[in-house]
Each structure stands twice: as C-alpha cells, then as structure tokens.
Amino acid sequence: MPQNNKLLRIEELVLHFNTTHGPVQAVDGVNFELASNRAVVILGESGCGKSSLAKAILRLLPRNAGKYSGRVYLDGRDVMLLTDEEFRQDIRWASISMVPQAAMNALNPVIRVGEQVAEPAIVHLGVDKKEALSLVRKMFQHVGVPDDFISRYPFELSGGMRQRVAIAMALVTSPILIILDEPTSALDVLTQANIFNVLKRLKKELGISFILITHDIATSSELADDVAIMYAGQIVEVSDAYRFFDKPLHPYSQKLMASVPRLHGTKEPEFITGRPPSLIDLPKGCRFADRCPARFEKCVEDPPVVEKDERKVKCWLYS
C-alpha cells in the first residue's frame, strides 16, 4: 500500500527494449521511494540503466520499448494506470519534469532562450505568451540567469548559463519533482559547483524534490539526501546519504566509493575489475557476483533485499 508521506514510490518498475539480439533488460524490477523535498541520487556505471529508469518514470519510451510494467505512485496515485494523454496532461512536465543529459546542447539555436523556456508553460499551464515570459523572468532569477538574457540566442551564452536555462525550462511549470540526468558532467569545476549551489537553493526555497542521476560520486554528495546504487538494471542499495558516504554496505558500493580519487589523504583509488554484465544476457543469481571480492556459494542464487536499520541492501552477506 502506498504511504501518504512519500512523494514518489516506485514498485517493481520494469522497462525492456527489444533488439534483434533479444530484450535489453535496462530497468529490471526497481523499487525505491522518495519523500517530499528530498533529493535521491541514483549512482552507477554507464550502461547500468540509470537513464532508462528516468525514461521509465516519465514514460518517455522509444519505439523499441518492450515490456513496461510496475507501479509508480505519485502522491499516492498510481500514474502507471493513466492513459498516455492523461499522463501527458497531468504528469509529464506538470508534476515531474526533467533535465535530460546534455540538455544545454539541445537548445534550439534559432529561437531566443526566453521563448524556449516559456514554451512548456504555454503548453501545460495554458497561459498566454506575455504571462509565460514573466514566469520565465521569475525562473531566471531563481537559477541566476540575468534578466536581459531572455532575448538572447543559445550561442550567446556560456555552457554554465545554458545549463541554467535548461534547468529553468524544467522549473517553469512549477513541478514537484525534477529528474536531473548528469546535469554537470560536461561542465568545468567552478561552473559545476555553481550549478549545485543553484540546485540546493531551489530545494530550499521552492521545496522541490530531485532525482539526480549521475556517475560522479563526489559531486553527487552536494545534493544527496538519499543514495540509491544501481547495477545491471536493479537497485542494489538504498541508504541515507550520511551513512552511505560513511560506510556503504553492498560490495559494489564499497568498490565504487574506493574508486573515487581524493584531494587529500594518501589512499590510492582502486578500480573495479571486469565489466558490468550485458543487459541482454544477464547472469543468474547475484548480478555482481563475477566481480565481487566477497563472493561465496550462496551468490549463485538471486539475493533478497535485506532491510537493516532503514537501509536496504540486495546482498547475501546481510541476510
């Protein structure tokens, strides 16, 4: 049963893609929840299904989408039961918006940025252009874009400013949840830190919740209240950020943390041997077993999700 204090609750979400080699099991039974005004970080290597999870939540399905099932409760309402048209009107951009990967480079080069940001407001809120532009002005203030940039073209803006514009575009319809897919991976250090300052401020001032999808563990800690680790289409650990960054539980999470280079201290970063399994031909049992230093006999069977002090971990070591 969905709990009322949770903003988003995802149960057994599955999204497969059909290919000539067989179904790609990109999202394969994902469960997690997110409370209001919190940020969850979804961490994992490339090819583990992070971006597909974002698409599955927003029902942005490519043509080759195969099996798509599960339950997504938003404020207690199962949005998976809605028709595509209802979903488009009530959920996508109205309640949940998204800053896709490399959004800053996807702005239309021949339309002024102000008009591009206004478009979702005109479509989803039904306001006229003048009103939409005043909304844009408000959003630009929130993300720190100067007012007069409203009539500029994307090429006149730096990368950091374009990324802010992309965030403003996700904000303009006043959603309750924003999904950010690698929002800063192409940006410089200082620009990146600036964007995270902006996101922190939005969370504090507007009470928005975030799902942050990234492979950059160090910068993800700038926004994280909770951390979910994704591996081969599944979530293998969910924890609050404090305990996670202090002491991750799953062997994969531990390896990931050990691979982060640090500014200070002498501990050498380690790398994880091997590669994530192909999502077409997944191993039976624990999907990390091949690369796991703590593997034992039980790992040939699929591990259960164990709950331990409000942290969840999918590993035989803890059962």
Added chain:
Amino acid sequence: MVAPVKTKDVEKDKRKVLLSITDLHVWFELRRFGFSNAGHVKAVDGVTFDVHQGETIAVVGESGCGKSSLMKTILALYKPTTGKVVFEDLDLAELDGKGLHTYHSLVGYVQQDPYGALPPFMNVRKILEEPLIVNGVKSKEERDQRIRKSMEEVKLTPVEDFLEKFPHMLSGGQQQRVVIARAMIMGPKFLVADEPVSMLDASVRVEILKLLRGLQETHNLSVIYITHDLSTVSYFSERIFVMYAGNLVEKANVRQVLDHPLHPYTMALLTGTSEPDARNAETFKELPPGEPPSLVNPPTGCRFHPRCSKAIQGLCEVKEPPDFEPEPGHLVACWLYQ
C-alpha cells in the same frame, strides 16, 4: 608587460631538461570580412616553464583558459607567435617537414575523446600499424611484433581478441587503451595527455590513470597531463601548473598546491572540487562571481582581479603580477605575495 620570471627548480636541476618553453605567446588573429584585423585571441600569453626527463606535470584550468592551445603548440601543431619552445636541441619554430616528422615520433599524444580519435573504418591492427608505416618500418614481421608488444603493454590482452576489432566494438576504456598504444608505439620520450579520462566512467578512470603512470615509470617518460579535475592530479603528477586566461598563475609541487594553495584562483578551484561527504549537501560553496574573461580583451593587470575577493585596489587592476616565490619551489603570480 612584466617579463615572467624563469621557473627555478631546486631539486630537478640534476635531471636533464627535455622541453623548455620561454615566454611563449600563441595569438590567433581575428578577421572581419576576411581581411581587416579585428584583434587577437590571446590564447597563451607569456608562459615559461621547463619539463625534465621523466617528470610528470599537470596543467589544470577551465575550458577556454588556453591549455589546449599550449598543448598544441608543444605538439608543433601551432606555431608560437613569439617566444620559444625547445625540445632537447630542436627549436620547434625552425623545424622543416622532415624535422617535424622526426619530432612527431618523439612525442605521443593521447586525445580526450577516444572514440573521436580512432578512425571508425580501421581495425586495431591497422590503427597501430599506420604510425609504423609512416615512420618507415619496412618489415611486416617487425611491425607485427611491435603492435603486439605495445598492445600487451596497455593490457589489451589476449592480443588476438582485439587485433581485428573495430573501435565501435570496444568499450570506452578499451578504446582509450588503443589510443595510448598508438601514442606509445614509436617509443616516444614525451607524452601529452589531453584530459585522457574525462570521458570515462569513474572506475575505468582510475584504471587508465594507473596504466599511464605505469608506462611513465617503465619508460621514464615525461608527461604533460592536461585536466580540469584536480582530484585525479595527485595520483599522477609531481608538479601542477594552474592556468587562467592564458597565464600560468601558480606552479608548484602537487602537495604544495593541494595542501597550501596560494593563488586565490587555485583556492577557488579547490573549493569547487567535491569530496564524497554527506555534509556537502547542507552548505553553499563560496565561489568567485562571474566567468573566465574573453581572451580577446583580457582584464588589465592581474586577469583574475575582477573576480578576486582579495584584490588590492590600485595595484591588481593596474600591474600584471610577476611570479613570486613565497616558499622554495612554489611560484605564484599574485600581488598578495610580493
């Protein structure tokens, strides 16, 4: 403008200088309607340093600070506007076609984006064979041997599995290994690595950095590692040069820069770099306002002064700071340390 002070290095003097750069300027002319001069992009503006045999140096800076232009000048792909780049006894400005050919077999180049750097219609064998053919290795057998040897060195093993593969069949990490093997195949003395790991996953990143360090140690290579990510620097380099708007603003050993940064810009870069810590989410970072300046009309005096919270009025915006040496071997171009 003030003449830059030559880098003094107490310990390194014993080692042989491999590459010496003196007061290097690389400017690009801007043209309006194709002919009239409309100013210059001053991408590199007064850079001086030496690289010793077997030394690793990291050049750190944001995009648009001129680090790629510096690198391309070192690779003799751009000509210096003024100033000198001397490799061993070769002055790069004076190299003719044949000289350039020889020079390019002495320096290796590891590109940022491995997929973009590898020709899509050539398999690994062909990619690695080409530099050998170009440099006149006639015997097919010898070429084959050298290809195998360099593939083993970058751990693309078993070699047979990879020889016939095309770039798109390899993972990002494997592609980068091919790029490194190609850079190493002529047995260079000097390697320029331009953000070699920025396109890779965190776990693979460490693997590639360790590989590069291993190669550097076994071949006593000199390496210039260009990056914007300070956190990977300490595992790879001995010295760090921090670059801002065409100038090197701080030059010192890795630990000196990371533990006691002196230049306000270096401090800002360190503040901007995160370490995984849940407490980060509760605080806002104090960062310099604004963005790096245009290199066509950089600010007068110290180029960082419009963004600097410690700027001294009447000095920083007027006079360009020379290099000061507040502690041995730690050079900083900032008036705070005069």
